[in-house]
Amino acid sequence: EERPASLTALFMGDALILGFGEVAATLNAISEDLKSTHRYNKLVVRVQSSLRSCFSACAGAFESVGRDIRGRMRDGNFHEADIKTVLQGLQDSYFLQNFLFPELCKVVEGISKSSRIDLLDESHLVKSMHNFKRLYVDLNSAREEDLREGYLRSSTEPASTTNLFDIRSHVFRVLHFFVEQHSLVSTFVPHLCKELLTLLVESFFGDLSQMLDEEGLASKVSSQDLLEMSYLETALGKYVSPKAHKIIDKCNTYTRASLTPADKARLKEALLLSKLHWQCFSN
Structure with a gap:
């Protein structure tokens, strides 16, 4: 069966959507209480920070894979399988950037439309994808x-x-x-x-x-x-x-x-x- 990403990325995606879904429900409950405006705004900021951390952590994982492969290249120990690993990384990063993260931003209703765009623009995944493309050619x-x-x-x-x-x-x-x-x-x-x-x-x-x-x-x-x-x-x-x-x-x-x-x-x-x-x- 065709998948938009590896099982690891899909499992992580499900966990994040479920987790942030609970956060969204809490935000919606608090937003109904006008006395909780300050608390609500603080939570929104924290959720935005959490999303940024997700973007950064995922990009960091891809960068780590890239460093390992380049290290093997320098030592002359890389294998044909490394090419497939890079291509899988490109598939997963594309899935995260274009499907999972936008979906997460929709789930978290407390984040405004402009904030969603800012969050995605701040993602390091674009740089990771660029590095993986060059790594594919180098391999x-x-x-x-x-x-x-x-x-x-x-x-x-x-x-x-x-x-x-x-x-x-x-x-x-x-x-x-x-x-x-x-x-x-x-x-x-x-x-x-x-x-x-x-x-x-x-x-x-x-x-x-x-x-x-x-x-x-x-x-x-x-x-x-x-x-x-x-x-x-x-x-x-x-x-x-x-x-x-x-x-x-x-x-x-x-x-x-x-x-x-x-x-x-x-x-x-x-x-x-x-x-x-x-x-x-x-x-």
Whole structure:
């Protein structure tokens, strides 16, 4: 069964809603007694403070998880499971910020509408989510580095006339990496799929361009590489941001060539015949 968050977050959410529901009932009872106005106002302030503490504590828990994972990364001991942990954290923080906390503010009737907005704006969860997004990209950096090195190594080799669709295997290895990540991210945080994949694509091509510069490979890049880079750019579709398009354009300038009508026909045919490889990016 699909869940908007982990069971831990859901259980915590139920407990908080029940607890603050009791507080709301008390506030409503006191508000009927005009003599209790001062006491009522003091309780409202305390409830607001409690909500802020909830926001802060949840954000602190996510930050602690992030620190632990980054510590393992520095020691070279991180695992594939850490990526799933980060994605689960993004799912839970999204649930807390967009579903649980607004619901809590509704339950606590003593908090005015403007105060609810202030409470949510003060939440550290936005920062935690941003840090987790960067951590997701960083966790994939080692895999991307291997793919980039393989890509550059293979792209400077002579093109074979027997390659499938005129696109060499190192290109499909890169494409399949993004397909795997698309499947993983869309399972955990579908609402963040485009954003996270876009960051991953920018990271891959950004460092690829830098490696072309630093390793002096630009002179070895051929028109075949232009065809293959265009294949990736088209196949990845909406996950190629304007920033990534500019980076790819820079990479393509190294070929000192442009796609001929015959090349464009080859590209179109290659995309059509290999559609199952990249169809997930077109939805």
